[in-house]
Amino acid sequence: MSFKTQFRAILGSTALAAASALPGYATELHILHFNDFHSRVEPINRFNSTCSAGDEAEGKCFGGAARLFTLINQMRDAITAEGNPVLVLSAGDESQGSLYFTTYGGAVEAEMNLRIGLDAMAVGNHEFDNGPEGLLVFADQDQYPIVAANIDVSQNNLLAGRIVPWAILETGGLRVGIVGALTEDTPDIASPGPTIAFSSAVESVARSVEELHAEGVTTIIALTHVGYVGEQRIAAEVPGLTAVVGGHSHTYLSASDPRREGPYPTWVDNVDGSIVPVVQAGAYSRYLGHLILDLDDEGKLIYATGDTIEINAEVTPDPEIAAWVATLAGPIEETRSELVSEAVEAIDGDRTTCRAMECTMGNLVTDAMLARVAGQGITIAIQNGGGLRASIGDGTITMGNVLEVLPFQNTLATFELTGEYVVAALENGVSQIEEGAGRFAQVGGLTYAFDASAPAGSRVSDVMVMREGAWVPIDPAATYGLVTNDYVRNGGDGYAVFRDHATNAYDFGPDLADVLAEYLAEHNPYQPYTDGRITVK
Template identity: 50%
Template sequence: MKKLLLSASALTLCAGFSTAAHAEFTLNILHINDFHSRFDPITGSDSNCDADTDAAGECFGGIARLKTIIDDTRAKYQDGNSLLLSAGDNFQGSLYYTTYKSKVVSDFFNQMGFDVVATGNHEFDDGPEEFLKFIEAAKFPIIGGNFDVTKDEGLRGKIEGSIVVEVGGEKIGIIGATTEDTPEIASPGDVEFHDVIQYVRGASEALDAAGVNKIILLSHIGYTEDLNVAASLPLVDVIVGGHSHTLLSNTDEGAAGPYPTMVKNPEGVEVPVVQANQYGKYLGDIAITWDDNGVVTKAEGEPYLIDASVNADEDFKGQLAELAAPIEEATSQVIGSTTEKLEGAREVCRVQECSMGNLLADAILDRVADQGATIAFQNGGGIRASIDAGDITVGDVLTVLPFSNTLATVQVSGADVVEALENGVSDVENGAGRFAQVAGLKYTYTLSKPAGERVSEVMVKGEGDTWVPIDEDATYTVVTNNYVRSGGDGFESFASGENPYDFGPPLEQVVADYLAKLGGEYTPYTDGRITIK
């Protein structure tokens, strides 16, 4: 139904010749993504922010500040049109979620006025059952997309793939999409995931046929995939994304791209793609203007950095304090200290060797070395935060490792180890969580080579301090976490290994015991165990 499709240059030229005969409609889209239950403020390195640092004005985000900036921004647009969207992954990543599960998310989100919320892969971390609780408690629509829930009795009929909302007398179609690899990185049970582009193509065509000519894709598939979808489909007008935790900005030098990033679709129209980093540190704010034919003629905005200049909502602060009290009592115990920052940022630990990855891999290998384990794997996606220099508390470690994973071992061949390493670097370009932090092992990978052929120079510990090439025919005992051992993040070679055991101590306890064994003080390091060519 969209008759006129214009390039970006044509849009600019035509803007000066608009007349009353062609009514324009502008929508202000406020959005967050990958909140991960980070209800408390965070430091500049995305670690937990203590009260003193926050009082000094050095911290960012937090649900109370997010509430203030959302309310203030919506008030600014009260005479216009606005939507508040979340692109998913609101579960998992803090002790609030570990303690209260989905209830803490729905309780706060219900008070914030979200118009539509997408489904992230982490919404399935505790199975369809916990996701269902979230859906039933939410006072806002949650959309699915490219996944089929008909085989799950609880979710069947409880979630739609798209929704039409009316704003300012205009119908806006919003389509959901969730990363296709959710079955590998979460626990969706009988929920089946399908090709994103095929699903969005069909959903957008159905909306267009129904007379809806303003279509937003609210996606949780990652920035790279968003760009691909924008370039592949003619009917999607705007993509509001998540999953890759990408910062897009016109002012921040560290941004991955401009806000919005414009991508030409198959008809030559430029589609705006936006994302707003992570953890409620930014509020995305994009103004989209359509002409009467449903063609985007303007897209402009900038994500708002939620720093200490934003006053925290007092009511939210009070609610959070009540929830935090029992958590703080249990997690404030100091279990060690670090002389420098332990680097756990996803931008580092999903691409290269990082000091947090070394600590975790070293700790789990040390725990079972006397049982014959010689190689450790820690998936980068299982590392959820950094720890700044100073004391390390139980809460710090639980924030880094929020998934309640246990120590696991399995026996596999050297060839299987190499296959696991290939899996780990198979999707580095998209920051996939499968990247392998290791101990007892060295390897090199070449990003320019195709996936499945990137790993070389795999070495294992020999006698004393020597390193020797891995023997692909030999059997090795590998230690990891129960998620990776059971095939999570694509580690199928571990799922099919011999003598699997998934019921070791919790990883956070293993780390605490390792720090105690070292005397309590730890000095972060990297030693070249992973080389990039």
């Protein structure tokens, strides 16, 4: 369905919903929402990396700040003109993913929110990639609240008083409570530091809902960065919610697209006997979610409709925002335009594959790691799938492409570990596969199988390593040389086994992006491949 068709159909649903509303229908609240923007300030291609000028000219680009600005303002104006209240919400992870974040540290994304006129933002885990300072970039304004009920920032001198558990927004005469929550494993997957405490998302949201009820608010939106599975849990276990608007898992929900990962909205039975709609809108600014909530005269939910809208080439970029982005691009253009190599075929770095099975990007990165430390006694490479942030299309590969795949400025880390703990690390990698967690282990110099239906902790089998030119079973008592990135080596993504049991560790090797660029240059043109190193049972 084209953008124009979607736009007309969804806005047209206003009159249809009003005509068919149940008795007691009083208000139609519209929620425009996006999540996991990940610094895609410029338009993206179908691989979620920066779109080329040629693809832009051919109408093959999606999203970007200028198109997002256009669509939000068009829809907000149209909804307001019909006399309906509307809110614009971000479900977090606006940070990290392009050279704009690497260069400007989140200031561009924060400015974009102000230009758009955001009404509220949830904290995402990647807002902590630069420590508390990374979130401060967004919090250092007073035009919209930043919400997270399950973190305590009172002991942090930068953020104390700037992040709130909930807020009350007024729109069109309606009071709407916005409750935030953040994935509880943020200390394992980002860098919030020791002064920020985390607690249960479900319990914290429930407590905030009770506080909002005490304030006389009955329309309550949970704006969360917990993931599709966790957000359905919140919708099921927290009484009094009107809807859950989420992020973190990049889940593409749709009411109309058969490619969807779930229905928009996804209905969840709540313990109080109600049903609660849960929505997400993919990621990388490719989609804008539009949730329509029919409310009775007490502000309680009667029904919900809506859909995600693809922000494709039919959306005209706002010229002022486009010019602003072009100015910002100046200092980074030389770096990202540097030619690195050629790809014979597209290299798949999509999260749906790299967090669930062997993927071509995982093979490329782990092969590059091993090549860089050849001759150092290192035989096994492990890369967390969540550290791979984009695919690369066929044809020319630039440094900009490489930095979109590996934007975290991680360094190469080497260490020694017994076979017993190598297997434990692989178990960690598949322990949260149901949730699409980033800890999934892409590997080199090692093969393994796993059964996702088995209990976590006993899913991995058939671990083989190379010895004297042949694959042999891993020896639990033997010591092996490993290479990974410094984030994982120091316990990130649940790899505490690397932090606690590694010996002879060295975390200060070259930047992983530079390692990958050098490997691609040496293997030009590069042919992506899989070879069965990870088997799904």
